[in-house]
Amino acid sequence: MIGLIGQRAIASLASLVVLMVMVFFLSRLTGDPAALFLPIDATEEMKQQFRTLHGLDRPVLEQFVMYVWDVLRLDFGESLRRARPAIDVVLEAYAWTLPLALITMALVVVAAIVLGAIAAFNVGGIIDRGISVVSLIGASAPDFWIAIVAIVLFAINLGWLPTSGVGTPWHWIMPVAVLFIRPFGLIVQVVRGSMLSALAAPYVKTARAKGVKNRPIIFVHTLRNAMLPVITVIGDQAAALLNGAVIVETIFGFPGIGKLMIDSILQRDFNVVMAAILVTAVAIFIMNILIDIAYSILDPRIRQ
Amino acid sequence: MTLRYLIAGALFASAAVTPVLAQDNTDITVVLSEELDLVDPCMATRSNIGRVIMQNVSETLTELDVRGDEGLMPRLAESWEDLGDGVWRFHLRPNVTFSDGSAFDAADVQHTFDRVFSEDVTCESARYFADTELSFEVVDDLTIDITSEPAQPILPLLMTLVTIVPSETPMEFVREPIGTGPYVLSEWQAGQHIQLDRRDDYWGEQPEVSSARYVFRSEAAVRAAMVETGEADIAPQITELEATNPATDFSYPNSETVYLRIDSADAPTDDIRVRQALNHAIDREAFIGTLLSEGTELAVTIVPPTTLGWNGGLEPPAYDPDLARQLLEKAAADGVDVNLPIEIIARTGNFPNVTEVAEALTQMLSEVGFNASLRMVEVAEHEQYYSKPYPESEGTRLILAQHDNSRGDPVFSMFFKYHSEGTQSGISDPHVDDLIERATAATGDERAALWSELFAYIHEEVVADVLLFHMVGHSRVSERLDFRPTIATNSQLQLSEIGFK
Numbered sequence: 001m002i003g004l005i006g007q008r009a010i011a012s013l014a015s016l017v018v019l020m021v022m023v024f025f026l027s028r029l030t031g032d033p034a035a036l037f038l039p040i041d042a043t044e045e046m047k048q049q050f051r052t053l054h055g056l057d058r059p060v061l062e063q064f065v066m067y068v069w070d071v072l073r074l075d076f077g078e079s080l081r082r083a084r085p086a087i088d089v090v091l092e093a094y095a096w097t098l099p100l101a102l103i104t105m106a107l108v109v110v111a112a113i114v115l116g117a118i119a120a121f122n123v124g125g126i127i128d129r130g131i132s133v134v135s136l137i138g139a140s141a142p143d144f145w146i147a148i149v150a151i152v153l154f155a156i157n158l159g160w161l162p163t164s165g166v167g168t169p170w171h172w173i174m175p176v177a178v179l180f181i182r183p184f185g186l187i188v189q190v191v192r193g194s195m196l197s198a199l200a201a202p203y204v205k206t207a208r209a210k211g212v213k214n215r216p217i218i219f220v221h222t223l224r225n226a227m228l229p230v231i232t233v234i235g236d237q238a239a240a241l242l243n244g245a246v247i248v249e250t251i252f253g254f255p256g257i258g259k260l261m262i263d264s265i266l267q268r269d270f271n272v273v274m275a276a277i278l279v280t281a282v283a284i285f286i287m288n289i290l291i292d293i294a295y296s297i298l299d300p301r302i303r304q
Numbered sequence: 305m306t307l308r309y310l311i312a313g314a315l316f317a318s319a320a321v322t323p324v325l326a327q328d329n330t331d332i333t334v335v336l337s338e339e340l341d342l343v344d345p346c347m348a349t350r351s352n353i354g355r356v357i358m359q360n361v362s363e364t365l366t367e368l369d370v371r372g373d374e375g376l377m378p379r380l381a382e383s384w385e386d387l388g389d390g391v392w393r394f395h396l397r398p399n400v401t402f403s404d405g406s407a408f409d410a411a412d413v414q415h416t417f418d419r420v421f422s423e424d425v426t427c428e429s430a431r432y433f434a435d436t437e438l439s440f441e442v443v444d445d446l447t448i449d450i451t452s453e454p455a456q457p458i459l460p461l462l463m464t465l466v467t468i469v470p471s472e473t474p475m476e477f478v479r480e481p482i483g484t485g486p487y488v489l490s491e492w493q494a495g496q497h498i499q500l501d502r503r504d505d506y507w508g509e510q511p512e513v514s515s516a517r518y519v520f521r522s523e524a525a526v527r528a529a530m531v532e533t534g535e536a537d538i539a540p541q542i543t544e545l546e547a548t549n550p551a552t553d554f555s556y557p558n559s560e561t562v563y564l565r566i567d568s569a570d571a572p573t574d575d576i577r578v579r580q581a582l583n584h585a586i587d588r589e590a591f592i593g594t595l596l597s598e599g600t601e602l603a604v605t606i607v608p609p610t611t612l613g614w615n616g617g618l619e620p621p622a623y624d625p626d627l628a629r630q631l632l633e634k635a636a637a638d639g640v641d642v643n644l645p646i647e648i649i650a651r652t653g654n655f656p657n658v659t660e661v662a663e664a665l666t667q668m669l670s671e672v673g674f675n676a677s678l679r680m681v682e683v684a685e686h687e688q689y690y691s692k693p694y695p696e697s698e699g700t701r702l703i704l705a706q707h708d709n710s711r712g713d714p715v716f717s718m719f720f721k722y723h724s725e726g727t728q729s730g731i732s733d734p735h736v737d738d739l740i741e742r743a744t745a746a747t748g749d750e751r752a753a754l755w756s757e758l759f760a761y762i763h764e765e766v767v768a769d770v771l772l773f774h775m776v777g778h779s780r781v782s783e784r785l786d787f788r789p790t791i792a793t794n795s796q797l798q799l800s801e802i803g804f805k
Contacts, residue, residue, distance in 0.1 A: 031684050038426065039350070040691060041720040041727060043434040050426045081341040082494075083477035092494055148525055156529050163529045164521055166496060253521040255495025266683065 004296070005289055012285040016278070023277055024067065024270075028060055033080050033268040054080060067274075076278070077271035081264075086271035090257065090279050093244075096166065097256035098283070101241035103172070104179045109234060112184050116191025117218050117226075120199060131188045138185025143247040147178045151251075164253040175252045179245055183237035190233045194226035201225070227298050235291040242283045330514040330804065332785070334797065335527045335536040339520040340498065343489060344477040345467035346420055346427035351708075351795045355540065356518055358796040360500055361403075362467035362483030365394055365413070366460050368712045370610070370792040371801075375712075376460055380408065380468055380484060386747075390455030394463075396446040400507040402470045403488040410448040414440045415471040424475040429466050432716070457747040461713055486511050486800055495520075500799070511800035528780050537782040538802075540793050543656050544597040547778040555599045556789040558777035559608050559710035562655065564648070564665070564770035565690070565721075567730045570700035575640045579767040581631040582702070583621035585672040586665060588772060590623075595657045595664065601774040605759045606717050607709045608774050610791055613743070613755025618763050620771070628672040644699030648678045651686040654706055655775060662704050675699070691727045702770070710791050714755045715744050722762060731768045735761065 033056060034047040051057040055066065070077060076087040119128035137146075154174065155163040165171050198204070199222055207217050244258020257276055264272040338352045345362035348354045359367065365381035381394040400408040417438060420427045437453040452459055470482050481489055486506040491499035498518040502511060519536065521527050527539035528546035547553035564582070572578045592600045601609075604618035636642045646669065650662035662678050669676035681689075689695065690703050705728075709717045719725075723740050724732035739761065743754035762768045779789045786803035 031688070035687050035691075036684060039428060039431060040687065042428075042431050045434070046426065046430055049423055053423070053426060079341075083342060083344075084479070089494070096495070148523075151526060151529055155533055159533065163533055163535055164526050165519060165535075251521075251523045251526055253519065253526065259522075260495075268684070 004292060008289055008292060009285075012281075012288070016281050016285075019277065019281065020274060021064075023274060024064055025060065027265070027268070027270050027273055028063075030265075030268055032056070033270070036267050037080060054078075076275045079264075079269055079272045081267050081269045081272075086269075086275040087279075089260070089272055090275040093255055093257045093260040093276075094279050094283070096254060097242070097244050097258070100172070100175060100179070100245070100254065100256060101238065104176050104241060105183070105234070105238045107176065108180055108184045108187060108237070111180075112187035112191055113223070113227075113230070116188040117195050117223055119188070120192045120195030121214065121218055123196070128192070131185075131192070134181065135185035135189050138182040141181075143178060143182070143245075144251060146181065147174070147248060147251040150174050150178060164251070166254060171252075175245075175248050175254055178248055179241065183241070187230060187233055187237065190230050191226065194229050195222055198222040198226040224298060228295065231291055231294050231298070235287065238287055239284050242287065243280050330512060331517070332513050332515075332537040332782075332799075332802065333517045333519060333530075333535065334538045334540070335519050335521055335530050337520070337522055337524070337527065337541050339495065340518075342477055343479060343481050343492060343498070344425075344427075345469050345481050345483060346416075346425070346429055347477075348467045349428050349432075349465050349795070354795045355793075355797045356498055356500070357481060357483075357489075358467065359485060359798045359800070360487045360516075361481050361485045361489050362469065363485050364465065364467055365396075365463040368461070368464050368792075370710070370790045376464070381460075381463065384460050386457075387449065389451075390453060391449055391451045392456075392459045393443070393447065393449050394460075396448065397507065398446055400484050401505055402482050402484055403503055404470065404472075404482045406470050406472070408468070408470075408484050409445040410442040411445075411471050412468055413448050414442060415473065416466060416468050419469065419473060419475060420466060422475045425477060432462050432465050455745065457745060457751065458713055458715060461711070464711070487516070509800070511802070512804055513799045513802050516799050531780040531782055534782070537785055538787065538797070539780045540777075540789060540797060542778050542780050544778055545656075547780070549780075551783055552780050553778060554781065554789055555597060555776045555778050556793060557599075557601070557608060557610075557791050558708075558775055558794045559610075559791045560655070560706045560708050560775040560777075560794070561603050561606050561608065562661075562704070562706050562772045562775060563603065563606060564772065565703040565705055565728065565730050566769050567694055567700050568768070569730075569732070570697065572635065572640050572642050572644050573646075573700045573702075575635050575638075576767055577631040577635040578640060578642060580621075581628040581635070581672065582669065582674070582770050583767060584624045584628040584631070585674070586621075586668050586770065586772070587623040588620060591661060591664065591773070595660050596773060597656075597776050597778065599776040603771040603774050604763060605714075606707055606721055606769075606771065607714050608791065610712070611709060612713050613752040613759065615756045615759040615763075618760060625668075625672045632673050642673070643675050645697075646674050646676045646699055647697065647701045648676060648704055649686060649689045649701050650678065650680050650704040651683055652680050653683075654686075654704070658704070665704070692729075706775070708794060710795055714758075718755070718758065719744070722758075722768060731762075731766055733766055733768075736766065736768075 034050040038046055038050060055063060079086045079089050082089055115127055115131055119131050122128060151163050154161045161173055162171050204217060204222060207221055244256050244261060246258035246262055248254060249256040249259040257280060261276045336355060340353050340356060342353060343357060345357055348358045348362060363380050365379060367377045367379040369375060369377050380397050380400065382397050384392055384394045387393050396410060402408060419425060420430050436456050439451045441449040443449055450459060468484060486503055487500040488503050490501045500516045502514050524543040524546055528542045530536035531539050566573045566579055568574055588602050602620040604620055605614060632642045648662055648666050650658055659680055666676045666678040689701055690705055707717060718740050720728050722729050722731060722736050724737050739754060739758040743751055743758060746754055781787050784805055786805050
């Protein structure tokens with residue numbers, strides 16, 4: 001197991017380094033940060049001063065060497081827009097994204113597995129039809145529309161929840177609920193499909209013939225065998241959430257990493273972009289390790 | 305049974321949420337469209353920073369009256385006088401203290417400018433003194449002489465743009481701004497909110513608002529909803545679509561002027577008849593009340609009507625497609641290639657319905673025979689076309705842009721937009737350059753007259769661009785507040801102007 005993690009870590013580190021090098025050079029192709037930081041009628045002298053102050057007037061290769069040297073000393077540079085360490089800006093935002101992603105995925109996984117398994121057992125039943133509707137909404141209704149409708153309904157008309165912000169647990173309900181729908185719709189269908197195949201397997205017939213009850217058949221025997229494809233999809237969906245949820249962050253004023261990253265790219269705040277990519281990459285790397293561990297627990301063949 | 309639990313849960317939820325939403329009597333919440341990256345006073349001319357900091361935390365020596373017609377008013381300077389030879393003497397207000405308790409004096413004014421011009425910090429306000437050399441002489445604690453080279457006749461007006469910081473302020477951006485204003489920045493949770501609390505030791509009249517919390521939501525529908533539900537009291541910028549309640553929603557001139565910048569160095573727009581045809585091809589009235597809000601005004605100058613020297617005698621070009629076609633035919637007969645491509649460059653998100661407005665403009669130009677097309681670009685790419693050096697093109701490009709001048713004087717616009725050395729100028733006309741230089745150096749009535757003459761010359765003789773609209777903004781203000789937005793609301797929001805009903 002440790003060997004597997006070690007291999008994964010080396011592979012991930014290599015791809016991270018390639019990614020960072022690419023982002024460093026590609027982001028500098030987008031143009032001059034001075035043109036966006038300073039007003040449109042700023043003089044060339046002011047722009048030059050800004051570039052000198054932030055080392056942007058040096059050759060790109062020199063900037064790169066300096067950046068690598070700084071990163072090796074865990075210095076990710078200053079945010080051009082915010083005049084503070086880029087890594088602080090990113091970690092502050094990630095402290096909001098991480099719990100949002102974890103809470104949402106935890107709810108999604110529990111709900112999707114339980115309801116998907118029950119739906120597979122009662123094909124055509126109320127739960128089966130219900131999850132089909134939710135899946136359809138998740139796949140077809142855009143997030144921003146669901147979010148705005150939720151605000152109109154629950155904040156304005158009913159007055160049950162605050163419109164947006166992060167002050168209290170009540171503020172989290174709508175963002176989590178909106179983020180919940182799409183991955184739930186997808187994962188619950190995978191669980192259902194996977195369970196249907198597993199339930200048709202000969203060992204289930206044997207179990208039934210031996211008089212095993214429905215609940216152990218679903219939750220002890222079939223579910224474990226049906227989980228491998230489900231875990232793959234869970235990993236995929238969790239990665240999307242760990243990258244930030246731009247739409248939900250924008251509408252609910254949630255100070256997460258997604259909007260920060262988009263804003264930083266648009267404003268050419270290079271150091272923040274680099275730090276944000278690094279932090280999300282590390283988070284996704286850790287999640288992939290967890291997924292690998294989950295695979296090997298569920299299917300001992302993988303361990304060999 | 306389940307339903308009963310659900311209803312009980314919902315009631316509990318609403319009961320639990322209510323206290324969070326409730327507003328204390330004189331505490332207000334302002335919901336802004338974009339978060340502040342910085343809170344440094346020397347960046348307060350950037351509108352998103354100015355709305356929080358300007359005159360609330362940090363004050364300027366002088367202030368422009370946008371509610372009445374008093375013009376330039378004293379703030380931290382009680383009076384000022386022109387000593388001649390480019391020297392202005394400012395008499396500072398006594399008994400003023402910064403929020404850190406230190407006294408305000410002439411040394412603070414000098415340090416403020418040292419900081420603005422420092423190479424260690426990029427202060428936005430430096431751009432207003434780009435071609436002027438300033439030197440300072442502290443006469444006494446409350447008197448300072450500022451000499452500008454060349455002489456700057458509107459130096460007192462420029463003082464409305466420089467927020468005064470104490471002498472101890474370091475030469476780097478500060479995160480805890482110290483100012484003389486009626487409020488102090490007491491909390492800044494990045495990404496969440498900024499809190500300003502009223503000072504007890506402010507030199508002037510105590511404002512009614514005891515504290516203001518600024519929150520940030522980029523979605524206009526959410527900002528409007530927050531005022532409607534009582535979570536916020538003021539949303540200075542909402543869209544026309546949201547502005548549906550006459551009791552809370554107001555429109556105001558937002559000091560932005562929309563125009564098409566023409567490059568007169570390119571063919572075919574180097575011919576005045578082609579530029580006139582562009583102007584006559586556009587049905588400006590058709591946009592108002594449809595794609596643009598009611599209250600939008602047709603522009604005859606690049607500055608709003610509240611600006612010094614604004615020429616009320618100018619008429620917007622009449623919509624006359626036949627005349628436009630004739631002008632093009634005449635130009636073509638003289639050998640001008642009027643079929644050269646004309647590409648309109650517009651910026652996504654520049655103003656509400658910008659894409660539709662740009663599409664309609666393109667269609668109107670095509671209808672009179674222009675070979676027009678449209679390209680929507682992001683802000684960074686737009687900037688490359690908007691500012692010199694302009695990229696080469698097969699024909700020419702018209703840049704759809706929005707320009708903001710709420711500062712009261714055309715000097716903040718005319719050099720950049722029309723002088724042959726201006727960074728966004730599309731013309732090179734010695735008479736225009738001369739008028740701009742003379743008006744910039746003039747004072748009083750002569751200054752107003754020169755600006756007025758320049759507007760007429762650019763509009764009627766040169767036909768430098770296609771001026772379109774003076775825009776309006778919409779805001780939502782809680783019914784418990786006594787506040788009306790003004791032309792300055794785009795760049796500042798003085799809490800001291802807010803009362804309670």
